[in-house]
Amino acid sequence: MSRIGFIMEDGFQAMGMAALSAFELANVALGREVYRLTVMSEKGGTIRSSLGIGIETEPLGPFPDTLIVVGELVPRPITPGLRAYIAEAGRECRRVAGICTGAFLLAEAGLLDGRTATTHWAHARNLQERFPGVTVDDDRIFIRDGNIWTSAGMSSAIDLTLALIEDDHGAELSRAIARKLVVYHRRPGGQSQFSALLELEPRSDRVRRALIHAKENLRNPLTVEELADAASLSPRQFSRLFREETGQSPAKAVERLRLEAAKAMIEDGRHSLDIVARDTGFSDRDRMRRAFLRSFGQPPQSLRRSLRLIEGGEATEADETDAA
Template sequence: MPNVALAVTDGMLQFELALACEVFGADMTGVAEPWYRFSVCGPSAVRVGRFRLAPDHGLDRLPHADTVIVPGWADVDQDPPAELIEAVRAAHEAGARVASLCTGAFVLAAAGLLDGRRATTHWAHAKELAERHPRVTVDPDVLYVDNGSVLTSAGKAAAMDLCLHLVRLDHGSSVANTLARRLVVPPHRDGGQAQFVTAPVPAPDNHPLAELFPWVIRRLDQPLTVEDLARQAGMSSRNLGRHFRSVTGTTPLQWLLTQRIRHAQELLETTDDTVDSIAAATGMGTATTLRRHFQRTVGVPPDTYRRTFRSRTRPGAYDDGRHHRRKS
C-alpha cells in the first residue's frame, strides 16, 4: 500500500491542502484496493487559514513515505521553515517521490530539489521563484511538470491535475477517471503539461451534450466527423461548436482527438496490442497517423510511452535514477 504523507506547517494554503486530503485520503473501496495509506505530518498543531490542524505525525516521518505532498506556501516573501525544508530534503534523499502544489514549489526550491530541473508554480509567483532560485528553470505556462521523483504544479485547479496524474501513474487511467468523476472535476484545460495528456472530464449531466459524450466514447474506433456528432446531438455544426466550447473548453474535433489519444494511452498501459491494432481501435486508421498525433499531443512515441508508463508503475518506480527505493 503506497504511503502518502502531506507535509504541513503554519502558513499553508488551505485549498491545496484540502484537495490533497480529498484525493489521497479518499475512500476508494471497490474501485482501487489497496488505496493510499494517507497521513498528515507536521508540528504538534498548525494554523491553516482560519483553522487549526492537528497532524497525525511529526515532520520526522516524511522520510518514511513513498510520496510526499507539499501544499501551497502562503507567504512566498518569507523563507519556508527550516524544519520543513530539511524534512522534505531528507524524504527525497531517502527515495520518496516529492510533489508540490502551487507555491509549494518554493519549499522544494529551498530544499534544492529543483536545481537543474524544470518546474512550475502559480503564474503570479513564477517570476519571483525564478529570481530567488536561478538554478531552477521555471515554466509559467504549464499546468504541471513531472521530473520523475520531483513534480510541481501551477495554482489551484492545476493542483488537482497533478494529483490525478499521480493517481493515474500509481493505479492506472480507469481509477483516475473514476475518481475525477466522483470529484466532478472540470474539463482539462489546453496548455497542460505535454508529457502526459489527461482526458477532459464531462460536466454533470445537465447540459445539451450529456448523451453525446458516452455515444462518442463507445464509437472511438469509427471515423466520426463533426457532422456526425452534430447529427447525433440534433443540432447544427455551428451550434455544436458553441456547446462544446462552453462545456469542454475546446472544439469538437480537439475533444474527439483527445478521447482517441486517451483511449490509446489506456490500451498502451493495459494491453500488449500492437500499435497498428491500437490505431484501429481508436479510430486513427494507421499506426503512422497514431504515432504522429500521439507524439505531438503526449510528447513521446507510443512505444516509448508504453515502456515509460509500465516501468514507472512497478514497485520502486518513483526513482529517477538518483535514488533507490527502500525495501520494506
Template sequence: MHTVALAVTDGTPLYELAAACEVFGADRDLAATWYTFTVCGDRDAAVGGWLRAGPQRGLDALAEADTVIVPSCRDAAEPPPPTLVAAVRAAHAAGARVASLCTGAFVLAEAGLLDGRRATTHWAHTDLMRERYPAVRVDPDVLYVDEGDVLTSAGKAAGMDLCLHLIRRDHGTAVANALARTLVVPPHRPGGQAQYIPAAVAHGRDPVLAGVLAWAQERLDQPTTVSDLARRAGMSPRNLIRHFTAITGQSPLRWLHHQRVRQAQELLETTDLSVEQVAARTGMGTATTLRRHFSQQVGVPPEAYRRTFRARA
C-alpha cells in the same frame, strides 16, 4: 511497516491533504501490510483556511519517515515556510522519498531537491517556477514526474494520480487498480495536464504584436507564413521572428501551430463537427495531420479529448 508522513503548515489547502489521508491513512485490506501514516506540522494549523488539523507530531518527525508527502502551498507566490523547507530537506537527506502534490513542488524546489531534475506543478504556476528556480527542468504538460526519490505532481486531482502511482510502485498494479476502484477514480489517466489548460490568450501586451496576433487567429483555416505576419506587422521577417520570440517565448510558426490546436480543442468541446471538419477549420488539412499534432501537444487524440470534455459539459 512503511511510514508515510504528511507535512502540514498553516494555510495548507484541504483537497490534496484529504487525498493523501484517504490513500495512505485509511486502513486497507488490499495488501499484506499497508502504511503507518502520520500527520506532521504546526500545532493547530488551519487547513483550507478553517479546519484545525491538529498534527500528531512536529515537522521534525518528517526525518523519521520513509515517504514524505508535501501538499500544496497556501500561496505559490509567497516563499514556502522556512521551517517546512528545512524539515523536508532534512527528511530527504535522511533517506526519505519525497513527493509533492500540486504547488508543494515549490517547497521541494526551495529545499534544492529539484535542482537539475525534471519536475511539474499546476499549469498556472509553471512559469513562476521556471522564473524562481531556473535550475529545475519544469515540464508543464504531464500529470506527475517520478525522479526516483523525488516526485512531483500537477494540480489538484493529479495529486491522486501521483498517490496511486506510489501505490503501484510499492504494491504493484493489481493493488493500485483495486484501490482506484474503491475510490471510484481511474487507475491511470491518459495524457497529461496539457489537455486541461485553457486556450492561450491570443492578444499579447506588446502593441506591435497585438493586432498581428488577432489577425492571424481570425484566419487559422488559411495558410499563413512568417512573411505574411511580417507584412502585417510592418517588419522584415527576421525582425519579426526576433521580436515575436522575445515577447511570446516561441517562434511565429510554433505559436501559430499552438493556436490551431487550441482552436481544435474548442471546436471538439463545443461542436459536433467531425475530426475531418475540425482539421479543415483549423488549417490542419487532414484528420491524420490533426491527430498527430493534437496528440503531440495535448497528450491524447482528438476523439479521446472530445469524449472527456463533451461528457463533462
C-alpha cells in the same frame, strides 16, 4: 510497514488530503498496516486549511520512508527550519513528493535542482521563473525524477498516491484502490493536465451532447451527419453552430479527442500501437502517426519512450512490439 509523513502548514490546500485516503484503503485492502500515516507541521499543533478547517499535526520528527509535502492555493516562502528539514529528507527518505504547489517547497529546499518537475498549470510559469535550475513541465499529471515525485494540482494528488502504492505493491492493488475511490485507474504521469472537452468549451447543450457522443464512440467514423444527429440538428446547422461555439471544425475537434484518448493509452503502456489506433478511431497506425506529428511534433513511439524515461520506468511488452 512503511511510514508516510505528510507535511502541511497553515493555508494548505484541502484537496491534497485526498492522498491520505488512498494509503488508508491500501491498509484495508491488504488487511494489515502496510502504511502508517503521520501528519506533520513545523511546530505541530492545530493548523488550518485554505477553507479554515483545523487539523491536529505532530511537530517535525524522525524522517519517514516517504515524505509528501502538500501545497497551498498560493505558494509562500518557507521558514529556514522547514527548508532544512525538506532538504535533508531528500537524502534520508526513500521518496519525497510534492503535491500541487508543494513543488515550490521542494524547489526552495534544493531538491528539484537539475530535475524535471511539474505543478498546477496555473503556477508552472512562476515556478520556472523563480527556480531556473528546474525543468518545469506544465502539462503532466505527475513526474518521477529519481526519488523525487511532483504532481499537478487538485485531483492529481490521487494519481500520484496511486502511483506510489503501485511502486510499492504492484498495479493490482493500485487498481483495487482506484475502484474503491470511485476513480479511473490512475492516470499515467505523462497525461496532459488539460482536457479537450474543457478547452473546446461549447456554450450550447446540443454541441456539448455531440462532443460527449464523440468521446464515448471514438471507434465510430464520427461523420458530421452522425454528430449532427446526436445534436438533433441538420448537418448544415450543426457545422455552422459548432464552428461558432468552438472556433474549429467538427473534424478537427474529433481528431483532438482521438489524440487525447490515444495519448492516454500510449502512456499507460499496456497496448500496442495497432490496438491504440483501432480503439481510438484512427484507421491504422500510419494515420495516427501523422496526427501525432501534426499535434505533438513526434511520433507515438517517441512519446512513449520519453515518458518512460521521465517516470523512471522500463520498457514494456507493448514497447517491444511497437519497436519491432
